[in-house]
Structure formats: C-alpha cells, structure tokens
Amino acid sequence: MANSCKFPQKPHAKYAEVSDKLWMTCRECGDMIYSKKFHSNSKVCPSCGYYAAMTPVERFELLFDGAKFETIEMPIPSDDPLKFTDKVSYADRLKKYRKSTGEQDVVQTAVGKIDGVETVVLCFNFAFMGGSMGRAVGEGIMKAAGEALARKAPFVLIPASGGARMQEGINSLMQMPRTLMAIEDLKNAGLPYIVVLTNPTTGGVTASFAMVGDVHIAEKGAVIAFAGRRVIEGTIGEKLPDDFQTAEYLREHGMVDIVVERSELKSTLGNVLSLLTNVKKK
Amino acid sequence: MVQLLPFEKSLEKLEVGTPAYDKELASIYNKLSSYQKTLVSRHADRPHGLDYINRIFTDFQELAGDRFYGEDQALIGGLARLDGMPVVVLAQEKGHDIATRQKHNFGLAKPEGYRKAIRLMKMADQFGLPVISLVDTDGAFCGAESEERGVGEAIAQATAQCLRLSVPMISVIIGAGGSGGAIAIAAADKVFMLEHSVYSVISPEGCASILWRDPMMKEAAADAMKITAQDLKKMNIIDGIIDEPVGGAQRARFDAMDSVKTFVVKELKALMKLSSKDLQTQRRKKYDALTR
Numbered sequence: 001m002a003n004s005c006k007f008p009q010k011p012h013a014k015y016a017e018v019s020d021k022l023w024m025t026c027r028e029c030g031d032m033i034y035s036k037k038f039h040s041n042s043k044v045c046p047s048c049g050y051y052a053a054m055t056p057v058e059r060f061e062l063l064f065d066g067a068k069f070e071t072i073e074m075p076i077p078s079d080d081p082l083k084f085t086d087k088v089s090y091a092d093r094l095k096k097y098r099k100s101t102g103e104q105d106v107v108q109t110a111v112g113k114i115d116g117v118e119t120v121v122l123c124f125n126f127a128f129m130g131g132s133m134g135r136a137v138g139e140g141i142m143k144a145a146g147e148a149l150a151r152k153a154p155f156v157l158i159p160a161s162g163g164a165r166m167q168e169g170i171n172s173l174m175q176m177p178r179t180l181m182a183i184e185d186l187k188n189a190g191l192p193y194i195v196v197l198t199n200p201t202t203g204g205v206t207a208s209f210a211m212v213g214d215v216h217i218a219e220k221g222a223v224i225a226f227a228g229r230r231v232i233e234g235t236i237g238e239k240l241p242d243d244f245q246t247a248e249y250l251r252e253h254g255m256v257d258i259v260v261e262r263s264e265l266k267s268t269l270g271n272v273l274s275l276l277t278n279v280k281k282k
Numbered sequence: 283m284v285q286l287l288p289f290e291k292s293l294e295k296l297e298v299g300t301p302a303y304d305k306e307l308a309s310i311y312n313k314l315s316s317y318q319k320t321l322v323s324r325h326a327d328r329p330h331g332l333d334y335i336n337r338i339f340t341d342f343q344e345l346a347g348d349r350f351y352g353e354d355q356a357l358i359g360g361l362a363r364l365d366g367m368p369v370v371v372l373a374q375e376k377g378h379d380i381a382t383r384q385k386h387n388f389g390l391a392k393p394e395g396y397r398k399a400i401r402l403m404k405m406a407d408q409f410g411l412p413v414i415s416l417v418d419t420d421g422a423f424c425g426a427e428s429e430e431r432g433v434g435e436a437i438a439q440a441t442a443q444c445l446r447l448s449v450p451m452i453s454v455i456i457g458a459g460g461s462g463g464a465i466a467i468a469a470a471d472k473v474f475m476l477e478h479s480v481y482s483v484i485s486p487e488g489c490a491s492i493l494w495r496d497p498m499m500k501e502a503a504a505d506a507m508k509i510t511a512q513d514l515k516k517m518n519i520i521d522g523i524i525d526e527p528v529g530g531a532q533r534a535r536f537d538a539m540d541s542v543k544t545f546v547v548k549e550l551k552a553l554m555k556l557s558s559k560d561l562q563t564q565r566r567k568k569y570d571a572l573t574r
Contacts, residue, residue: 077574081573082506084506084507085506086499135573139574142570167493169506169508170517173465173482174519174572176441176462177569178570180441181566204461206434207437207462208437208438211434211439212435212442225434226422226434226437227428232426235425240426244429253430255432
C-alpha cells in the first residue's frame with residue numbers, strides 16, 4: 001500500500017473541484033494539474049495523492065463493470081418538516097443545493113454488476129449539504145436496502161457525511177433506528193452488507209448504518225469519526241495526533257477491516273463480494 | 283428550597299406555599315419556552331436515573347461491565363422489580379454534586395457504557411424480561427478514548443439491539459435526550475417524555491454555534507429544532523407525555539417519580555400481553571412510519 005497520501009484528508013471545502021477547464025489547481029497541494037489526468041485517476045491528485053470527493057455517478061462508473069448500471073429512483077419526502085430557519089431558511093438552502101448539484105437530496109442508488117456479482121450500491125453526495133442525513137437519506141437507505149432484499153443481492157453503502165441534518169431536528173435522529181432496521185433485514189436474509197467509508201464519515205452516520213457492515217472498507221486517509229476533532233480538542237484541552245480518526249487509525253483500533261487506495265477499491269470490493277456470495281469473478 | 287432558575291426570579295419575593303406563590307409558579311410553568319424547558323430538564327435537583335431506581339424499583343441488583351473493556355457509571359444497569367415484575371433497567375445518571383458528577387462522568391457514557399447496555403439487553407431477551415430505560419444525557423462522551431474504542435459503533439449496535447429485542451422495551455426521557463447518546467437506549471416500543479424534558483439531535487447551544495455561528499442564539503435554536511415533549515408528541519415522534527408536578531419534577535421529586543411509575547407500569551402491562559411476534563411487528567410498523 002502506497003503511503004504518499006497526506007492524511008487526514010481535509011474535509012472538502014469546495015465542491016467545484018471538477019471543472020471543464022483543461023487545467024485545474026489541486027486544493028490540497030496547489031499544483032496545476034491536467035484535468036483529464038485528474039479524472040482518469042479517479043479524482044486523485046497526481047501530484048500529492050489528495051482524494052477529491054466523488055459524486056455518486058462517478059462512484060457508480062468507477063465500481064460497476066463496464067461503467068454500466070441502472071439507477072433506482074430515490075423517494076423524496078416532503079421538504080422542511082420543521083419549517084426551519086436559521087440565518088437562511090432551510091427551504092432556501094435546499095433550493096441552492098438542488099441547483100448546484102442537480103439532485104434532489106444526498107443519496108443516489110444504482111444496481112449493476114461488480115466483478116460479475118449483481119449488487120445494489122447507495123452513495124452519498126457530500127456536495128449536497130455536506131451529505132447530511134435527513135429524512136431523504138433515511139428513506140433512500142430503506143428503499144435501497146429493500147431493493148437489495150428483493151433482488152437477493154448484496155448491498156454496498158458509501159457514506160460521505162457531516163452527520164445529522166440539524167434543520168430537520170429530531171427527524172434526523174430518528175433515521176438512525178430506521179436505517180438500522182432496514183440493514184437488519186439484510187442480515188436476517190443472509191445478504192452481505194458492505195460499507196465503504198469515505199472522507200468524511202461522521203456523527204449520526206457513524207453512529208448508525210455506517211458502523212454495522214459485515215465488512216468495513218475505508219478509503220485511505222478518510223476521516224471517520226463520531227465527534228469532530230475540534231469538539232474533542234475542546235473537551236480535553238489538548239491537540240490530538242494528526243492521524244487521529246483516519247481510516248488507518250480506525251483499522252488499528254479494530255473498527256475497519258481494510259484500508260484501500262481508490263485505485264484498488266473496485267477490485268477489493270469485487271473480491272469480497274465474490275467470496276461472500278460464492279460467485280466466481282468475471 | 284429548590285434553586286431558582288433565571289426565569290423564576292419573580293418567585294423570590296413570594297412565600298412558598300401561599301396562593302400567590304402557587305399562582306405565579308403555575309403561570310411561569312404554563313408558558314415555558316423551549317430553552318426554558320431545556321434549563322428545567324438540566325436542573326440539578328431534578329430526579330436522576332439512580333433516584334428513579336431507588337424510588338420506583340425494588341430489589342435492584344446492579345450489574346457492571348461490558349465484558350470487553352470496562353465499567354461505565356454514566357449508564358447504570360441491572361436487574362430489578364417494577365411493581366413486582368422482574369425487569370432489566372438501564373438508567374443514565376448525571377450525578378448531583380462534584381464527587382458524584384465525576385463518578386458518573388456527568389451522564390456522558392463511553393463505548394463501554396453502551397456495550398454494557400447491549401449485554402444487558404441480550405440478557406433481557408434470554409430471560410424474557412422487559413427492558414425499561416431512563417434517558418438523561420447531554421450526549422455520548424466526546425473524548426479521545428471514546429473515539430478510540432469506537433463510540434459510533436457502540437451506539438449503532440446498541441440502537442440495533444433495542445430494535446431486535448423479543449421482549450417489550452419502554453424508554454422514558456426523564457431530563458435530557460441528547461442525540462445519539464440517547465437513541466442508543468431509546469429505540470423502544472414506547473417512548474415517553476416527562477412534561478419538561480427535551481429530546482434533540484444536538485443541544486441548542488451546539489446548533490446555535492454551528493448554524494448561527496453564535497452560541498448566544500441558543501434560544502432561537504431551541505425553538506427552531508422543536509425539542510420539547512409537546513412538540514415531539516405533536517409530530518408523533520414520542521408516544522406520550524408524563525405530567526410533572528406544577529413547577530417541575532425538581533419541586534416534588536417523589537410525586538414526579540411516582541407518576542412515572544404508575545404510567546410505565548400501565549403501559550408495560552399492556553405490552554406484556556403481546557406475543558414476541560406481535561411486538562416485533564408493531565415495532566417494525568412504528569419505526570417504518572416514524573417521520574413519514
């Protein structure tokens with residue numbers, strides 16, 4: 001495993017990392033990089049190894065054989081259950097993110113083959129309100145798990161989330177038991193449930209469906225945490241080591257099975273799925 | 283004499299027990315704001331987990347340890363009888379003075395606390411005992427050792443364990459229902475809240491810091507998040523509200539605890555009539571429908 005990556009990976013501050021321009025600047029190392037090379041490298045900076053956030057569709061293209069997949073429509077619950085307003089109204093925030101991402105909410109799901117194994121994959125889009133979990137995420141996971149159950153297919157979930165969507169208050173918290181119940185159905189049916197932890201996976205997401213996988217695979221350098229580093233540093237009044245809450249740190253502490261480079265993700269996932277389902281790799 | 287909260291100052295001049303005092307107290311408590319309720323829920327004299335264990339349960343036998351790492355006094359667990367019925371009881375305890383607050387880590391449980399809860403819930407299942415949980419925490423402990431030992435995983439597994447029980451589970455939010463630290467022992471068949479308790483995904487102070495970038499906006503945050511028992515009942519997130527004595531549980535501790543007992547015993551008896559299968563079907567429906 002290469003160790004050139006600077007970790008922990010920083011949270012993605014800007015989402016417009018993808019541009020149509022020929023050249024772009026890596027937000028981690030500042031190097032000018034050839035866009036085409038960045039994209040053919042699965043959005044990993046060829047200079048410094050920084051892992052940029054991927055959209056669900058980019059993930060699907062990366063993971064499914066021949067980049068072929070069928071999307072599953074995600075349910076969208078009615079907006080704004082609390083009629084929430086802070087400095088900006090939640091309704092306006094939703095509008096803004098829908099415009100910038102072209103999606104209705106955080107999660108998207110697709111079904112296709114990974115190394116020949118038919119698999120349902122749900123992926124978070126960190127660019128949509130920091131991948132925060134509200135009712136739409138809960139309903140999406142329930143629908144996707146149901147789809148895996150109906151197809152008797154493994155379920156792969158790829159979180160990237162700042163945690164709860166505070167603008168939905170208690171509705172957000174209640175997605176923890178709801179999603180866990182959906183995952184339990186897969187376990188009872190003997191279907192593999194694999195979590196691919198990506199940068200960042202935090203808060204209520206870490207404290208529910210993201211930590212109950214049969215196998216936990218994490219992308220190199222990803223921050224995986226319950227409470228944020230700053231909150232903990234505030235509590236204990238000292239600075240934490242650099243690798244605190246990284247994928248590597250979690251593996252050392254027994255919470256993650258495998259740490260992979262993005263370039264190895266598909267083959268690692270394919271092998272695990274093939275072994276768990278006893279489908280011969282194609 | 284119970285310590286007065288900032289919004290109770292008008293009681294200072296009045297003599298306790300006089301009609302004028304009672305009238306003023308009732309009028310204050312009839313129109314508490316969300317943040318005022320937050321302060322009531324945190325009142326130092328409010329009955330805590332261990333107070334309930336001592337008052338409304340009998341034959342309590344504490345059971346300690348998660349069998350992996352350690353014992354966590356922020357989340358107390360054990361066997362006891364409730365109205366004669368053997369049960370497993372889980373209770374978060376904040377402590378009431380410096381020594382007990384330290385002992386119980388202010389009610390902020392670590393992974394071992396949640397893993398002990400899992401162990402005791404499995405035991406409840408094994409012996410067919412219902413589970414009663416008393417929730418009162420600002421959240422799970424946010425420290426390096428909590429992360430090191432996988433507090434997220436522990437909360438997730440505890441929540442999942444609540445949901446897979448074959449025995450009835452009742453949760454009562456007696457003070458603060460602090461996010462993941464609460465839901466880990468509150469994904470129950472029936473969830474009740476005391477009249478002046480609160481339950482939220484983040485504290486009003488935390489929400490204000492993040493969304494308003496100003497902790498002083500805690501009152502606005504408390505209102506916006508809808509965290510009171512009354513709000514949550516309206517949204518069908520909880521199953522019922524247990525009335526408190528006028529002026530809050532801190533003013534009539536025994537009365538408050540006794541009414542929790544009466545309420546819970548009645549609900550538990552109803553749940554005990556259901557078969558495991560019916561119980562699990564009903565639970566499934568409840569969580570499927572929740573927030574829809």
